[in-house]
Amino acid sequence: MGTATVADILSLKTQRADPRGGKSALEVLHGLVASDMADVNATILRRMQSPVALIPQLAGHLIASGGKRLRPMLTLAAAKLVGYEGNRHAKLAACVEVIHTATLLHDDVVDESDLRRGQDSANVIWGNKPSVLVGDFLFSRAFELMVEDGSLKVLKILSSASSIIAEGEVLQLMTANDTETTEDDYLKVIDGKTAALFAAACQVAAIVAERPEREEDALASFGRNLGMAFQLVDDALDYSARQATLGKTIGDDFREGKITLPVILAFRRGDEEDRAFWRKAMEEGEQNNGDLERGLALMTKTNALTDTIDRARHYGSRARDALAIFKESEAKHALVDIVDFCIQRAY
Amino acid sequence: MGTATVADILSLKTQRADPRGGKSALEVLHGLVASDMADVNATILRRMQSPVALIPQLAGHLIASGGKRLRPMLTLAAAKLVGYEGNRHAKLAACVEVIHTATLLHDDVVDESDLRRGQDSANVIWGNKPSVLVGDFLFSRAFELMVEDGSLKVLKILSSASSIIAEGEVLQLMTANDTETTEDDYLKVIDGKTAALFAAACQVAAIVAERPEREEDALASFGRNLGMAFQLVDDALDYSARQATLGKTIGDDFREGKITLPVILAFRRGDEEDRAFWRKAMEEGEQNNGDLERGLALMTKTNALTDTIDRARHYGSRARDALAIFKESEAKHALVDIVDFCIQRAY
Numbered sequence: 001m002g003t004a005t006v007a008d009i010l011s012l013k014t015q016r017a018d019p020r021g022g023k024s025a026l027e028v029l030h031g032l033v034a035s036d037m038a039d040v041n042a043t044i045l046r047r048m049q050s051p052v053a054l055i056p057q058l059a060g061h062l063i064a065s066g067g068k069r070l071r072p073m074l075t076l077a078a079a080k081l082v083g084y085e086g087n088r089h090a091k092l093a094a095c096v097e098v099i100h101t102a103t104l105l106h107d108d109v110v111d112e113s114d115l116r117r118g119q120d121s122a123n124v125i126w127g128n129k130p131s132v133l134v135g136d137f138l139f140s141r142a143f144e145l146m147v148e149d150g151s152l153k154v155l156k157i158l159s160s161a162s163s164i165i166a167e168g169e170v171l172q173l174m175t176a177n178d179t180e181t182t183e184d185d186y187l188k189v190i191d192g193k194t195a196a197l198f199a200a201a202c203q204v205a206a207i208v209a210e211r212p213e214r215e216e217d218a219l220a221s222f223g224r225n226l227g228m229a230f231q232l233v234d235d236a237l238d239y240s241a242r243q244a245t246l247g248k249t250i251g252d253d254f255r256e257g258k259i260t261l262p263v264i265l266a267f268r269r270g271d272e273e274d275r276a277f278w279r280k281a282m283e284e285g286e287q288n289n290g291d292l293e294r295g296l297a298l299m300t301k302t303n304a305l306t307d308t309i310d311r312a313r314h315y316g317s318r319a320r321d322a323l324a325i326f327k328e329s330e331a332k333h334a335l336v337d338i339v340d341f342c343i344q345r346a347y
Numbered sequence: 348m349g350t351a352t353v354a355d356i357l358s359l360k361t362q363r364a365d366p367r368g369g370k371s372a373l374e375v376l377h378g379l380v381a382s383d384m385a386d387v388n389a390t391i392l393r394r395m396q397s398p399v400a401l402i403p404q405l406a407g408h409l410i411a412s413g414g415k416r417l418r419p420m421l422t423l424a425a426a427k428l429v430g431y432e433g434n435r436h437a438k439l440a441a442c443v444e445v446i447h448t449a450t451l452l453h454d455d456v457v458d459e460s461d462l463r464r465g466q467d468s469a470n471v472i473w474g475n476k477p478s479v480l481v482g483d484f485l486f487s488r489a490f491e492l493m494v495e496d497g498s499l500k501v502l503k504i505l506s507s508a509s510s511i512i513a514e515g516e517v518l519q520l521m522t523a524n525d526t527e528t529t530e531d532d533y534l535k536v537i538d539g540k541t542a543a544l545f546a547a548a549c550q551v552a553a554i555v556a557e558r559p560e561r562e563e564d565a566l567a568s569f570g571r572n573l574g575m576a577f578q579l580v581d582d583a584l585d586y587s588a589r590q591a592t593l594g595k596t597i598g599d600d601f602r603e604g605k606i607t608l609p610v611i612l613a614f615r616r617g618d619e620e621d622r623a624f625w626r627k628a629m630e631e632g633e634q635n636n637g638d639l640e641r642g643l644a645l646m647t648k649t650n651a652l653t654d655t656i657d658r659a660r661h662y663g664s665r666a667r668d669a670l671a672i673f674k675e676s677e678a679k680h681a682l683v684d685i686v687d688f689c690i691q692r693a694y
Contacts (some may be wrong), residue, residue: 052518109456109479130520132456132479137513139483143490143506152497159490166484171399173477 025341026068029334033076039090040072044098047141058126058134062101071201072097074226074338078205078219080331081323088149088208095149095158096201098142103165103193105135154204161200168192177257177283179267179275186261190231191224198227218322222335225319230342232312235260236305237345239296251292257282261311265304266295274298309343316343372688373415376681380423386437387419391445394488405473405481409448418548419444421573421685425552425566427678428670435496435555442496442505443548445489450512450540452482501551508547515539524604524630526614526622533608537578538571545574565669569682572666577689579659582607583652584692586643598639604629608658612651613642621645656690663690 023031030037048059072093079089109128139162146155172189175181202223206216237243238253239262253260259282267278277294280286299305316339326332370378377384395406419440426436456475486509493502519536522528549570553563584590585600586609600607606629614625624641627633646652663686673679 050514050517052514052521054517054521055514103483106479106483109476128475129456130517132453133513133516133520136450136453136486137510137517139486140506140509140513144503144510147499147502147506150499152494152499155494155502156491159487159494162487163484163491166480166487167397167399167402169480170397170401170477170484173480174399174401 025334025337026070029073029077029338029341032080032330032334033073036076036079036090036093037069037073039087040069040076040093040097043091043094043145047094047098047145048138050137054126054130055134055137058105058130059101059138061125062105069097070230070338071100071197074198074201074223074335075205077331077335077338078202078222079209081326081329081335082206082209082211082215082219084205084209086208088151089205091145091149092154092158092204092208093201095142095145096197096204098138098145099158099162099165100197102135102138102142103169103197105131105138107169151207153207157200157203157207161196164192164196168194168196172258175259177285178259179263179278179282181259181264183261183264186259186264187228190228190235194231195224195227198230199224202226214325218325221322222319225315225322226339226342228315229312229319229339232261232308232315233343233345236262236308236312238262239299239305241296251295254281254292254295255287257285261308262299262304263295265307266299266302269302269304270298274302312343316340372681372684373417376420376424376685376688379427379677379681380420383423383426383437383440384416384420386434387416387423387440387444390438390441390492394441394445394492395485397484401473401477402481402484405452405477406448406485408472409452416444417577417685418447418544421545421548421570421682422552424678424682424685425549425570426556428673428676428682429553429556429558429562429566431552431556433555435498436552438492438496439501439505439551439555440548442489442492443544443551445485445492446505446509446512447544449482449485449489450516450544452478452485454516498554500554504547504550504554508543511539511543515541515543519605522606524632525606526610526625526629528606528611530608530611533606533611534575537575537582541578542571542574545577546571549573561672565672568669569666572662572669573686573689575662576659576666576686579608579655579662580690580692583609583655583659585609586646586652588643598642601628601639601642602634604632608655609646609651610642612654613646613649616649616651617645621649659690663687 044063045060048056048063050056075089075093075096109131143159146158149155168189168191171185172193175185175189199220200223203216203220206219235253238250238260240250244250252258253263263278263282267275270278277291277298281291281295319339320336323332323335391410392407395403395410397403422436422440422443456478490506493505496502515536515538518532519540522532522536546567547570550563550567553566582600585597585607587597591597599605600610610625610629614622617625624638624645628638628642666686667683670679670682
């Protein structure tokens with residue numbers, strides 16, 4: 001596989017039979033939890049209301065423009081997996097999504113030194129300070145929702161996940177522009193900033209369903225490993241030629257000097273000349289026309305992207321195997337398939 | 348009192364006999380809760396530890412450089428007032444201070460448009476993004492501490508206070524540079540950004556002591572009114588000639604276009620020419636040499652500062668009277684005297 005591209009590797013995957021009648025795993029998952037998701041969306045909308053107009057404006061913009069809602073769907077599907085029949089899961093799924101939204105807002109705050117770089121839309125429209133303060137509001141509201149739920153165990157898991165996310169984000173900041181960052185450092189960063197909330201999102205389902213600790217642990221492990229796989233693929237996609245041909249932006253991490261696994265592998269596996277290039281581009285921020293392309297070529301030469309996906313597969317396998325203790329069900333199949341979906345996102 | 352200065356008004360207060368043997372009310376309060384405060388400080392230091400070095404660095408800088416620790420002292424003194432003998436109050440006092448510290452960090456985040464203005468030190472040293480992320484970490488840690496305490500009632504009060512703080516901060520942002528801001532708007536802002544946490548800090552003491560609701564309400568009212576008085580005085584001090592003679596910076600709010608009560612009163616009570624001045628200085632941000640002095644003169648002409656202090660006195664009186672249901676004690680005297688202290692801070 002020495003010279004396989006990301007697309008090559010991923011195409012191997014698509015050759016298997018499609019058991020879902022043309023639907024993507026995400027569509028299947030969404031179908032499975034559709035009615036609960038309506039509750040989640042309604043809860044989120046209701047809880048971001050405030051007489052202070054800027055709050056629903058900014059939060060609404062973010063929610064409307066926003067994402068796959070993967071995390072709350074995980075909570076809802078995990079609740080189905082463990083046979084939960086109550087109604088606490090939708091509220092907690094909303095908490096998880098609101099915490100995620102708050103961290104997105106804060107993640108987009110630019111540093112003084114970053115002003116020349118590409119910026120996220122909420123920031124461009126409203127500026128740093130409103131993003132920070134509305135993020136704080138959302139975060140506090142998420143906690144209020146959890147407190148209403150009333151389970152100290154759930155509160156412990158989600159408040160601890162929030163600390164770990166912040167810790168991961170700070171660690172990411174500290175590794176920025178540092179080509180000496182190790183794979184271990186990187187794994188710590190993504191474990192904090194991404195995997196912790198995926199784990200908590202799944203674990204809380206077992207708690208509301210009052211399932212035994214082994215099921216709670218299994219769901220936490222599923223979520224954590226899925227989160228690791230998800231972030232690894234995300235970081236590979238930022239350098240994916242396939243993404244570029246689909247008209248998506250690539251190279252954001254490169255321009256920001258963010259040290260992700262593709263860079264770490266290309267740097268460590270490269271020769272002295274390669275490393276000098278990475279240092280100049282990522283540490284000194286001296287980037288010229290053609291540098292991103294050169295970086296991509298070095299990643300191909302060193303198999304940095306394909307091996308990043310390979311690492312993602314490892315976590316994906318662990319995620320799937322963590323679900324082994326649960327009997328077969330529609331929910332289990334949906335969760336297993338979402339692992340593949342997260343890894344095959346390059347399509 | 349038409350032409351009395353702030354210093355004149357305040358000097359009236361110092362002429363009364365000093366029942367505290369030369370100690371300031373703050374020193375008396377500190378003496379009352381000194382051993383508990385040692386616990387609070389140790390808890391804060393322990394909880395800001397993290398393997399991610401930037402977190403204890405930045406948080407430590409902020410805590411070390413920091414403040415009177417008024418909020419946690421209120422929790423501790425209120426616990427004494429209601430005869431609490433357990434050990435939960437120190438942990439909750441630490442939560443209150445950590446929440447306050449997190450909001451300070453976020454309050455100092457500069458907007459792109461603010462880059463030319465004066466900045467706070469944490470920001471100058473580390474930049475916006477670390478301040479935001481470490482603030483998030485502190486905030487999450489405060490929640491973890493509360494969850495450990497295990498009282499859903501305490502969690503409800505402190506998570507609700509956090510939402511209200513964020514709401515108040517956003518409202519303040521929306522009133523910035525708007526000379527049409529009313530006194531009612533302003534009171535909503537300070538009720539949210541300051542008084543809510545003062546109220547919660549006091550109220551939780553009654554909860555851990557399992558005191559009846561009327562004592563809980565009394566302490567919440569004491570805290571809320573004290574917080575209002577505190578913030579009103581703070582906003583007057585930003586224009587205080589006395590502060591200037593003590594070598595402290597004045598006019599920060601003026602330069603930032605922050606609309607506080609002294610400006611609101613001077614604007615509303617002024618003539619058309621005065622209002623044109625305020626609009627140019629606060630809305631258009633067109634400030635020249637001598638403009639701060641002109642603003643101060645307009646405040647004197649309209650009694651804006653003395654009447655801001657007068658409003659503070661009103662809330663101070665309500666705070667003192669809220670404590671009427673408690674029997675006389677050292678703690679009660681310390682709390683009553685701290686009201687005067689907050690109003691007399693201009694010395």
